[in-house]
Amino acid sequence: MIIIGFILLFLAIRNGFEPLLLVPIGFGGILANIPGAGLAYSAVENAIYSGDAALLREFASVLPVALSAEPDSVKGLIGAYKSAALPLQIAAETLAEQAGFRDGMLYTFYKVAIASGIAPLVIFMGVGAMTDFGPLLANPKTLFLGAAAQFGIFATVLGAVLLSSIGLMDFSLSDAAAIGIIGGADGPTAIYVASLLAPELLGAIAVAAYSYMALVPLIQPPIMRALTTDAERKIVMVQLRRVSQRERIVFPLILLILVALLLPAAAPLLGMFCFGNLLKECGVTERLSFTAQNALINITTIFLGLSVGSQLVADTFLDVETLGILALGIVAFAIGTASGVLIAKMMNRLGSTPINPLIGSAGVSAVPMAARVSNRVGLEADPHNFLLMHAMGPNVAGVIGSAVAAGVMISLVGG
């Protein structure tokens, strides 16, 4: 596992793979796997792993391990602790504390940042404060492209369920839902959903999500070229209209109202996203917007990354399931890209204003990488046709789309 941490660091530093997340994740993965340090374990786990026989017997007398075959074995105790009721867990914590054991550093970070669900939401607020909805407001129909690209999410869920039903993998429905979100190409959303629906897969899902976001410039262009004609790639779009400040202020509130009416399960994610965007656009809270985009999101990123890294533990990560997650994730990306391009082609034929299908792939989100890819592939076809601003519309629409899809998953599978 330590080697996987170093590989992530190498990809992040040398190849620029989403370094803001993958450097902390990779480093956290190394720290979590230092033998004997126990940084990713709770006090009780540390006590069980490195306590002597007498201490283990004490734990066995407190925890309900009667059902286990070897009641005093380490694995049995850990399992019993994790599934015990809160009062028994408290008793075990007393034991560990009295024997001088403490929660590991990364365990504490994980508890505060991810188990509480807070860190991904705070990052989403910062992302909201960095997002410019101008291009989307100038051309709201691009929201459909953001919807289309989420097709990859649901196709992947179906795929994961199928793989499990034919016995190749062993994913529950909530695992499948969490894996599908990788196709949303949105790191905080994927981490938030995984922390709710499949905490034991969180490490693999986060690594897959950020790696594929970094691979967008490799994954998308062949698909985009295969599905479009040269003439379509040369389509010049109408210059975007000016968007007034009032529209920018009202838009996050409109989105919030729709969430409240239609999809309360998406309220934490989209609520914080809209809040961050409102702080930015309202013009009277610049202090707060600046901090949300800088100190606060950076601090949260550091601890979120280390916490995710703490989940890269050998017995859950080095597994055929991780390979399945990686394979399904890339399929989700490809399907999302293709759906976006195809729907854009359809909208171009049906609608009155021309739409270059290349901007459809930006609907997977991966802001702003996917929009830059649309621009680059467009410039290949016509060196004077700048699509960047046009692609920003579907790109931020993709963020909304993934968050909506996340809400659907949570309300269908969770609770």
Next chain:
Amino acid sequence: MIIIGFILLFLAIRNGFEPLLLVPIGFGGILANIPGAGLAYSAVENAIYSGDAALLREFASVLPVALSAEPDSVKGLIGAYKSAALPLQIAAETLAEQAGFRDGMLYTFYKVAIASGIAPLVIFMGVGAMTDFGPLLANPKTLFLGAAAQFGIFATVLGAVLLSSIGLMDFSLSDAAAIGIIGGADGPTAIYVASLLAPELLGAIAVAAYSYMALVPLIQPPIMRALTTDAERKIVMVQLRRVSQRERIVFPLILLILVALLLPAAAPLLGMFCFGNLLKECGVTERLSFTAQNALINITTIFLGLSVGSQLVADTFLDVETLGILALGIVAFAIGTASGVLIAKMMNRLGSTPINPLIGSAGVSAVPMAARVSNRVGLEADPHNFLLMHAMGPNVAGVIGSAVAAGVMISLVGG
């Protein structure tokens, strides 16, 4: 309630009503009231509100609801949970956790930021680091104006007690004390006191405090003009003397010593205020002072605002008591303003150096709005008479005065 959230946002963004607090409060109020999202509820409350009959029966077996008329009703369970002893609450939390429920996001923010009492104190530290005691040190007698304006606080407490005794309202003594602090025109102080003495009124009190602080330019001038003659409003004050750095360093320490000797109940508020001011003035901790004034206070403001918003829940806010709080709050403001002006008039007659009574109204605090109002009303009478710096003395004195009054309340009513 969602509509009230939007009204607060409108007032904050369009009319500039204390936007740094009212934007997060309004947004938090909307989020808290999204039906089905449960963002402001604890895991147990979420489980009780959306659990099935079997789960409710399990809760009823754990919580002491035998006394309730309908033992398995939702309201009864919530009440039983809130008043249960810690071990029973822990048992209920185990149940909720095992059923897959989590603390809502805003509930977590509230617990960390307000229930712990930390956020208002950290903000007060930042305010201390932004406060310049120079004008106060140059003319220490203006401290009496800061004292006079707190008369509104105590008059309001008396009013609330009277209204309750004649049966119009139903405020306990600690409710009355918390409501009175609105007259202190100091947001963090009001939130801190309310979190200690009347947590169930915190939403209404915070909204009232920040709204009235924003309304200072409307509320104060008529009172100021009614109580002063044109000649008094034209009084030119002596230019303030220079204040040495040593005086600035020693002043927060003097204040701290007095708090320690005379009013330990004010130690958290005034201690953090003096600490922030010392960081600013001592000249060797500029890094810390800068962070206290920027990243730290901004981060805390975001979470404090959302947490306060989470308290804007219909069954406690839409109430005749809220109207009472709003009415009493504005009375407290008016009395504070009048007292400040009248005492300034008295000091002008008794003392040797001339004092323009208009600076008396700044003693309510509401820094720096009230001082600007003094300046503006002064300029109306004499366009060459700048009172701003002279009004800053009573203005920051008002911050100290409210914190002292808060300490008196806490030591009289609490504990």
Next chain:
Amino acid sequence: MIIIGFILLFLAIRNGFEPLLLVPIGFGGILANIPGAGLAYSAVENAIYSGDAALLREFASVLPVALSAEPDSVKGLIGAYKSAALPLQIAAETLAEQAGFRDGMLYTFYKVAIASGIAPLVIFMGVGAMTDFGPLLANPKTLFLGAAAQFGIFATVLGAVLLSSIGLMDFSLSDAAAIGIIGGADGPTAIYVASLLAPELLGAIAVAAYSYMALVPLIQPPIMRALTTDAERKIVMVQLRRVSQRERIVFPLILLILVALLLPAAAPLLGMFCFGNLLKECGVTERLSFTAQNALINITTIFLGLSVGSQLVADTFLDVETLGILALGIVAFAIGTASGVLIAKMMNRLGSTPINPLIGSAGVSAVPMAARVSNRVGLEADPHNFLLMHAMGPNVAGVIGSAVAAGVMISLVGG
């Protein structure tokens, strides 16, 4: 004790003694000792100290105080609470909460910042992000000087054990280890080790560590002059070679691998240190590095300082043991300085490239003060011989050395 707080503030502000830490520590010490405010106590302690006889009887019925001579006395209850099992502590907390008592502000800060072990580690990450390993990489042999200076640590541990064995003091082995770390001249390391091994001495150890770091310019020069000849002090060192960015990136990873292989007990401290340094050097996470060096370290410093100050309580600080700690600490410093200089002399004789022995004293760490002292004493001997950059190598080596020594202590004594 309040007077000691003011003395620390005076030394910090007037004499510039490590003001970033000693201003918060001193202020926290004053706040913690305000009589009746109870800022440094938990809710239960506050309830026991200021509760009435009826409440005390309730506590006596809950806590296991049967063994105590006076079961209902305050001291007995406090002791019983602190040594009680977690379930009984929870029962006591229920009692205190129902009686309206809350955790003091400083107690909350201490619990979050120090008892969790997090704050010193976050500061160490920031220090890593501020550290330039260039001079060390250009001349890796200076690492031996950083090792030599840690001799003071172990000599002091031996001294503390001896003092206890002849009955002059009463230090346990873990107390002795925590005191020895003062000689490491590294504040966060000392606080981290003390919080693990001797929490009840943390206040005195932190004050001693930071005071002596501030006294480096007084303590070191006489020792340096006594142990070197004028000719040695005039030795001109070879200009340092350029260090490539790749070496800078790989170095923290090499250090991390060695920690993982050889000394897992040092993994939290050195892991976070290497992480911070990697964020700085890798070139793709500038946002995170900037925040780690500014907002995050400043916020953590404020709360760490106040928390340390909360431990300056009379009955543990005003003690013959504190005098012992202060005396042993200065001895540790002196021995460390001497060892560094002597080993540098030895390396100068044995090696091929000339080494000015004055840079040996910088191995105690106290970055960058000790390196500046080396430079200044060098300039006294030869006004054209700038040693600063050469001394930075042993100086940062000293940070690593102390953290390694801390890991050794923790693995030998703790756990």
Next chain:
Amino acid sequence: MLYGMGTVVLFLAALVIATMAMSAVIGNYFAQPQRVEPVASGGQASTGSARHIDPTTLSVITAAIHQHRKRGR
């Protein structure tokens, strides 16, 4: 899966309609004097006011940040 994808599409369709209605209402009844900069193609995904800073100024700022970092620990 169809249900999930359907919800996403319906939600975003509702958002398209609401957004277009909102823009129409604001454009017709609450129009502001245009102070907001144009969202031109070829620009960047951020507020435009930073577009015309010359590199010298930027390097000065960056340098100042570095300088700021030097101050002690």
Next chain:
Amino acid sequence: MLYGMGTVVLFLAALVIATMAMSAVIGNYFAQPQRVEPVASGGQASTGSARHIDPTTLSVITAAIHQHRKRGR
């Protein structure tokens, strides 16, 4: 209520006396060479060193902050 208001007034009266005594002591026995800028009327409630920045400089800084924000997410 009288008791409460009385406490506030007494506390601030004590603070007035202590402050005046402190200023007198410092002025007479520990006077510093005056490096602190005057607290002139018409100024602002903050340290004065920022008073004379011209708007151009400020806009440059603000722009730089906006620029800074652009860097990734």
Next chain:
Amino acid sequence: MLYGMGTVVLFLAALVIATMAMSAVIGNYFAQPQRVEPVASGGQASTGSARHIDPTTLSVITAAIHQHRKRGR
């Protein structure tokens, strides 16, 4: 105590060897074109890019920070 001090020395000796090996490997097999500024004697323990800012610029920046602080509370 000997054991402890021995561990420290051995650890740092291992670090010296590993560092020298690392520098040799990078210098011989993975050398970069030198873009990193020299670590000259007499300098400061921080990245060098901040060295040549003139005081005026710095005071402008500091002033801007002060200005920034003024904005509300």
